[in-house]
Amino acid sequence: MVASVILPIACVPFALSGALMDNGVLWGLYIAPVCVAAPLWLRLRLSDAGARRPARWVLDILIVFAAASRLVGNYVPASGHMLFLTYSALTTTPKWYRAFAAVLLVVATVFKLAVAGDTQGWTVGLAMGLVAAVVYRRIDPRRARLGRAEEAT
Secondary structure, three states, X not given: OHHHHHHHHHHHHHHHHOOOOOOOHHHHHHHHHHHHHHHXXXXXXXXXXXXXXXXXXXXXXXXXXXXXXXXXXXXXXXXXXXXXXXXXXXXXXXXXHHHHHHHHHHHHHHHHHHHHOXXXXXXXXXHHXXXXXXXXXXXXXXXXXXXXXXXXX
16 A cells, blocks of 8 residues: 555656656556555445445445546546545545545646646535535435444444
């Protein structure tokens, strides 16, 4: 997990210089951290499977498919990184995962805005992630309050 945070951050100065764009290393470092975050997030979701409402599972699946669809084309006008990381950071209870996702959001923001110049994908992905997180919380507001109370203890 540490490497998936440190490597992309260390890559930022090179990314801004354009030195890594030619050989594909930049995109490997951009995609690799999400390939670490997604299985961690899935493991956390599955560990809470018995307490979750089916509607939340459906929302999770929709978000993952929408974010992953960016790997095969522009079917969703949003950055898959921003969509998934925003949603997962705001809907996952452990503080360590939220911090991890927040760091990856910063890295994704630098790459999206400074390297790719994709302000539309960044904005739409962030907005979709925020809206989906609100929907997630409203599916079972009692559970969301309990989650915050449990986290505080």
